[in-house]
Amino acid sequence: MDNKTCFISGNSLAGLAMLMLSACAGxxxxxxxxxxxxxxxxxxxxxSNANTQLEKCDKPLGTLGVVEDTAAPWYxxxxxxxxxxxxxxxxxxxxxxxxxxxxxxxxAMGKLMQERALASSGEMRxxxxxxxxxxxxxxxxxxxxxxxxxxxxxxxGGALGGLGLLGSVAGVVAGGLKANEASTxxxxxxxxxxxxxxxxxxxxKNYDFNVGGALFxxxxxxxxxxxxxxxxGKILIASFMDSYxxxxxxxxxxxxxxxxxxxxxxxxxxxQGGSTPASKELEKKPAKKKN
Numbered sequence: 405m406d407n408k409t410c411f412i413s414g415n416s417l418a419g420l421a422m423l424m425l426s427a428c429a430g431x432x433x434x435x436x437x438x439x440x441x442x443x444x445x446x447x448x449x450x451x452s453n454a455n456t457q458l459e460k461c462d463k464p465l466g467t468l469g470v471v472e473d474t475a476a477p478w479y480x481x482x483x484x485x486x487x488x489x490x491x492x493x494x495x496x497x498x499x500x501x502x503x504x505x506x507x508x509x510x511x512a513m514g515k516l517m518q519e520r521a522l523a524s525s526g527e528m529r530x531x532x533x534x535x536x537x538x539x540x541x542x543x544x545x546x547x548x549x550x551x552x553x554x555x556x557x558x559x560x561g562g563a564l565g566g567l568g569l570l571g572s573v574a575g576v577v578a579g580g581l582k583a584n585e586a587s588t589x590x591x592x593x594x595x596x597x598x599x600x601x602x603x604x605x606x607x608x609k610n611y612d613f614n615v616g617g618a619l620f621x622x623x624x625x626x627x628x629x630x631x632x633x634x635x636x637g638k639i640l641i642a643s644f645m646d647s648y649x650x651x652x653x654x655x656x657x658x659x660x661x662x663x664x665x666x667x668x669x670x671x672x673x674x675x676q677g678g679s680t681p682a683s684k685e686l687e688k689k690p691a692k693k694k695n
Contacts, residue, residue, distance in 0.1 A: 434468040435570075440631065441608075441642040445497035454500040459652040461503035468545035468592075469509030470494050485636040490548050493631055493641055494648070498546075503652050507542045544601065545593050548644065551605070552587035563571060584635045585609045586643035590651050602654045606646030608639050 446454030449464075470491050472479060482488065495506050508516060514541070523534035585607070592602040603631020631637035664672040677683070 415486050436555045439596065440638050441645045442493050442497050444500065446496055449502050451500035451502070457649070458497060458501055459649040460501050461652065461656065464505045465503055465504070465655060466505070467507050467540055468498065468504035468546055469542040470498070470508050470546050470548070472548060476549060485634060486639070487631060487634070487637050490640070490644065492548070494548060494644060497645060497648055501648070501652060503655070504544070506541055509542060516566055542595055547591045547593070550586065551589055552585070581647055583609060583611050584639040586639045588643040588647045589641065590644070590647045592651060592655070594679050600693065601658070604647050604651035604654060606643050606648070606650055608642035608646055610635070610639055
């Protein structure tokens with residue numbers, strides 16, 4: 405049997421199990437055949453095939469760079485699932501939303517500076533136009549983090565026992581229904597003041613059939629893949645989209661925080677003998693009379 409004649413009908417669970425047990429070589433690659441929550445493309449202010457659940461803005465609110473904390477424990481745990489940086493997917497979602505203009509502040513920054521070094525050394529052709537004062541400042545920085553991620557947190561046991569699958573295959577499939585959960589956060593900071601402007605938490609959950617792992621002792625479907633073709637990657641993308649949607653809703657209704665006594669000049673909580681406006685106010689108050 406070749407991959408042209410191997411056919412499994414519709415969404416048949418029995419067919420899925422039989423496919424794993426058959427000698428089928430698989431199916432031909434299909435463009436767009438591994439969809440995730442973050443789909444399509446972005447070019448400038450336009451987006452193509454973006455997820456309809458992604459929050460969007462009529463016009464950008466500023467320029468933004470996305471920076472991961474590569475020293476954080478969660479970042480190193482990604483390698484356990486054969487996942488890389490979250491930045492590319494986040495940057496595509498951000499540009500598709502048209503809420504911010506994304507500026508490079510990641511790995512490609514070194515190449516940007518390399519081009520400028522070549523220009524300043526005189527190696528570039530005349531008219532290359534790499535003079536100073538052309539790079540766009542990042543108004544804001546967005547930092548992602550994964551606060552919780554777990555695969556296989558819930559087994560369904562015999563929930564599929566009534567589907568009529570044959571023999572041990574039924575037990576394998578029933579025992580392989582697992583839940584994938586993720587919780588993520590996004591923080592947005594104003595680069596000029598250092599003030600945190602917005603924070604959002606998101607989450608996602610789904611179920612997958614771990615038929616491959618149950619039958620053959622592997623890691624399930626797509627165990628060697630990435631964000632587009634593993635249960636872990638897909639659920640993290642969904643969670644980050646939820647986080648981003650929550651953040652966009654917050655900044656669209658943004659209202660600046662105000663501190664009595666001045667932002668960063670002492671605040672409203674005075675200390676006796678201090679030099680801040682709130683502290684000086686304490687000195688003006690008459691001392692309490694003793695009984």
